[in-house]
Amino acid sequence: MQKKYALVTGASRGIGKAIAVKLASDLHYNILLNYNSNDNAALETQVLIKAEGVDCELLKFDVSNPDQSKETLEIWEKNNPESHLEVIVNNAGITKDGLFLWMKPEDWNSVINTSLNGFFHVTQPLLKNMLTRRYGRIINIVSLSGLKGNAGQVNYSAAKGALIAATKALAQEIGKRKVTVNAVAPGFITSDMSAEFDEKELKKHIPLNRFGEAEEVGDLVVFLASKKASYITGEVISINGGLYS
Ligand code: NAP
Secondary structure (H helix, E strand, O other): OOEEEEEEOOOOOHHHHHHHHHHHHHHOOEEEEEEOOOHHHHHHHHHHHHOOOOOEEEEEOOOOOHHHHHHHHHHHHHHOOOEEEEEEEEOOOOOOOOOHHHOOHHHHHHHHHHHHHHHHHHHHHHHHHHHHHOOEEEEEEOOHHHHHOOOOOHHHHHHHHHHHHHHHHHHHHHHHHOEEEEEEEEOOEOOOOOOOOOHHHHHHHOOOOOOEOHHHHHHHHHHHHOHHHOOOOOOEEEEOOOOOO
């Protein structure tokens, strides 16, 4: 029997975890759970997803590594000819904040390699089968920083801004094959990435007066991944409590 899968990168923790759990619970997708290093967190998330009655396979690889990404994904597709990957959520991303004047080349390169190039490394090897089957959803998790730019995050803003442009361009290339490509741009969301931020101070600038929850981003991604979003492509949808729109 054919099994339908959704791949979520960086899904061991935070926003990716919430997205993966909701794709399982709300759309009944089997999940390919990618992560980089945190085995315990990935195993815990796998248990949560399996409790929804779907399959969840752990695919540990570094999205910034082109060969590792391509090889792992191609081997999975080869070993699972009866399985269809319908949804790709490019969520894995990192920050290495600092003022541009003193930014080290390694901090520039690691952010670009993970938060931008990871999209290329993961999506390209999987795209051919999606196009052949004439159905698919590609959802890129970007950021408010990629829309407005953020001081102290020139590397991250560049990566997310480029990913927004890539989303729009790819949507135009492959729309005829009924594969949609959209981006979700969160503002401040409670997770390990935002743990150091001063919520009390920052929320003064957020009209809804709080950080968002990973589950709220998950709900938006589930909508875009569903059949209900069939006529939306090339869009960037903000989820930021009114901070910027
Ligand atoms: P997080 O809590 O730091 O979690 C990051 C996840 O990405 C973890 O599962 C981590 O795996 C994985 N990861 C990191 N580098 C990876 C790599 N090279 N290859 C594969 N997996 C990798 O981050 P988050 O807050 O959930 O953020 C998720 C996405 O939302 C990111 O793209 C981020 O830029 C974006 N975003 C977040 C916020 C926010 O306020 N939190 C706002 C806007 C946008 P391990 O567990 O193995 O380390």
